[in-house]
Amino acid sequence: MKYAFYPGCTVQAEQFGYEASAREVLPRIGVELIDMKGTSCCGFPAFSSVYPSAWYYLSARNMAIAESLRLDLFPLCNGCHMSFVETKHYLEVNPGFKESINRDLKKEGLTYTGDVKIVHILEILHDIIGVETIEAFVKKPIKGLKFATHPGCHAIRSGSLNHTDDPENPQKLDDLMRALGANVMDYPEKTDCCGSSLAIASGKTTLMIAGEKLQSIKRYGFDGLVTVCPFCFKVFDNRQRAIQATMGDKSLEIPVFYYTQLLGLAMGLEPLKLGLELNLSSIDPIIEKILEG
């Protein structure tokens, strides 16, 4: 299967580990990633509050590029995914506005028809490739480790538009972790916010929200946290030292991974190829454990 690949700015500007691991792992399991030329910002959902038409335009523009490639669009970032899904819906129910966007796109020789499908990494892995197939690629099962899953809110909300997973009881990431041999368990804070949306307005609040979630993950005895969202990863992993300081708890250490990194390790790939050196949380003991088998 082939997709127009849209990593998104957060991934391309700072979450190199996600892009590296995705580009390393996905083609090996049959997902061909076609890079898109001339893409722009996804529109960023937060724009919608100040300049909605700019958001729709930017979002539609990227979808139009995917359409010109005759491919479905695979944004690696949860935020971009939601941006596309919401724009697609908005233009569907507002054909007049779609027309005016197309007038602007025409200047670049682009057209947005709305035929493009937006696929999320959970859908590709869980629904299209399938858990059994992924299981078959596993050479080094992640045994004896219990992971908390965090799909990230943008992947599953709003529930009425975005059918990536059940917004109240997301289970696909759990299934995918089980396929790697890992233990998973539901926990009450599973669908709680990572806090990142508040990062600009109130950085401390972000850290407290994330901190409470990490504390409960620790309380339930998880060995690590896995996510598919670069925003969530950024808070939980990159800001973990700051979270410790905010919560006044130096012992609050939770190793954080992208799913593609764990999938790569389970497939027996070199940690260096998966961008794991860029994870800032204390992942080394977990990697050792996985490599030992």
Added chain:
Amino acid sequence: MPKEDSVLIIGGGIAGIQASIDLANRGINVYLIEMAPYIGGVVAQLDKTFPTMNCCICILEPKMIECYRHPKITVYTLSEVTGVEGSKGNFKVKILERPRFVDISRCTMCGNCIEKCPVIVPNEFQAGFESRKAIYIPFPQAVPYAPSIDKGSCLHFREGSCRICEDTCPARAIKYEQSSKIVSLNVSSIIVATGFKQYNPEEMREYGYKRYDNVITSIEFERLVSPYGPTSGELVRPSDKKVAKRIAFVQCVGSRSHREGVGVPYCSGICCMYAAKEAVTIKEKYPESEPTIFYIDIKAFSRDFQNLINKARDEMGVEYIRGRPGEIRENPLTKDLYVWYENTDTGEIGRKEVDLAILSAAILSRSENTKLAEVLGVELDEFGFFKVEDPFLKPLETTRDGIYVCGCCHGPRDISNSVIEASAAAMKAAIGIQSEAAGSGG
């Protein structure tokens, strides 16, 4: 042409039973049709009445027996109405009677068959908290008091391999060869009393029903506190069989819903009162327990209803929090629950840790109503309840002359009102017969 002084009553719950008894005591023949193998309906499953706090089965049991043994009442269990022709005063009705596979007249209720039956399945009557056999009686007070074979789970019917109940029956009452029968009846009028079903809160994903062991519905709770229930009345929670102390009632689950495709917009009418009753029951049995009722507002409109609410809140120490919980979550290690809510009196967001959560799920129309309404030639309302001609002038008359309703089949109501309506519907049916008799005699 001679008119039959008979009435057909569809549904053997408390409304159908009451209407049957009243008509029969007036000397009128009654045919009572029940879909299940036993009469009694939902009230048989309930623990206590409100506001009087009487034992439900103690009220129902004498009525069930009186009804079943009444010389003027013929009870058809496992039956449904498949055809109605004619008009008021002269309906020709066809009944499909499914086999019980047990000859009630021979059965001595020795219980051998039940003991020896090798099949074990969940007992629906006990809300699945207890198992039963393929040949079974659902509860000790069941009427008729004789087993029936559930064809769907019986090995004899599934694989043809087993005849254990037949071999073990000293009275030779097991009859595998019984088949469905069509019964034709002539009746003057028809009373529909098919009751309701409870909303399945599974679709309100945020409350975790069926996902979390300790989230149950109010009818399931009724079985847990019933002295005749699976736990003999011990309020033990499903996950670890420990007595639940901290209990949350979530009101309006599926009722008064404005969410598209989820629940129903109307008020179910009885949940405020049964939740108060259930909370008082808990407090009376376990004084140290901590029941909390999360509500939108309290509808206590009938005589003595407000007294029960006051008693629950002011005397028994039941906590009332005004706010509709947004979410219930489960601690995966302890299976305790966290109820998230906004207290709309104070504006505070809260998280309450409880052992057990009870969902006061909405009262819905029965899905069988669609087919039955077609057979009867009457209309349903937008929610699938039987429609009445006029709520004031003809409150129990359906859209077809001579067919009446009572109880929850035309909307949510409590037991007391269902019984009142049953007697009223019986009166309407009787008036039809007697005015005809007077007319033909003159």
